[in-house]
Amino acid sequence: MLRTYVYVQLAFYNAGIDPDPLEAPNATTGRLQAQLWQVAIAASAIDSRSISAGLFVQSLNEIIDLHAQRVKALENRIPEVVLYLVTLVAVVSLEFVGYGRGVARRRHFLSATVFSVIVVLVLTLILDLDRSRQGLITVSQSSMERRQQELRK
Numbered sequence: 491m492l493r494t495y496v497y498v499q500l501a502f503y504n505a506g507i508d509p510d511p512l513e514a515p516n517a518t519t520g521r522l523q524a525q526l527w528q529v530a531i532a533a534s535a536i537d538s539r540s541i542s543a544g545l546f547v548q549s550l551n552e553i554i555d556l557h558a559q560r561v562k563a564l565e566n567r568i569p570e571v572v573l574y575l576v577t578l579v580a581v582v583s584l585e586f587v588g589y590g591r592g593v594a595r596r597r598h599f600l601s602a603t604v605f606s607v608i609v610v611l612v613l614t615l616i617l618d619l620d621r622s623r624q625g626l627i628t629v630s631q632s633s634m635e636r637r638q639q640e641l642r643k
Contacts, residue, residue: 491522491525491526491529492526492641493638493641493642494518494522495519495522495523495526495553496634496637496638496641497638498515498518498519498522499515499519499557499560499634500631500634500635500638501514501515502515502516502519502560503560503623503629503631503634506623506624507564507621507623507624512564516561519557523550523553523554523557526550526553527550529546530543530546530547530550533546533547534547563622564623567620568616568620573616573617573620576613576616577613580609580610580612580613583609584605584606584609587602587605587606588602614626615627
């Protein structure tokens with residue numbers, strides 16, 4: 491069951507952010523968690539003071555909590571209103587830079603270009619961090635992939 495669980499968690503991550511491809515891995519995860527919980531109940535029923543059963547229950551709780559955090563992180567996005575507001579502030583600030591350069595009748599190409607590039611990079615970073623499964627900065631799944639390789643052995 492743990493091998494299947496790791497495989498399903500990788501499939502959950504690789505499904506992206508669209509709700510339809512996420513349904514199957516999420517449903518399978520719920521079924522596997524229920525099955526693992528039944529194993530934990532059976533192990534605890536045999537000997538309720540068993541250290542290994544207690545550790546298994548504790549580990550299973552952590553697995554369930556981690557999956558809930560992954561789902562929550564996927565749903566926890568920057569509101570569109572905030573993205574529109576940040577974009578509006580960036581556009582207005584770039585317009586002020588252009589206006590200031592026009593009023594001064596002097597061109598400072600380097601400073602205007604550097605400021606513009608910084609504004610674009612900050613906007614790109616905000617959008618990229620908001621979408622942790624795609625883009626330039628992604629959350630590594632190497633620990634889950636290593637666990638999958640270990641469980642295959």
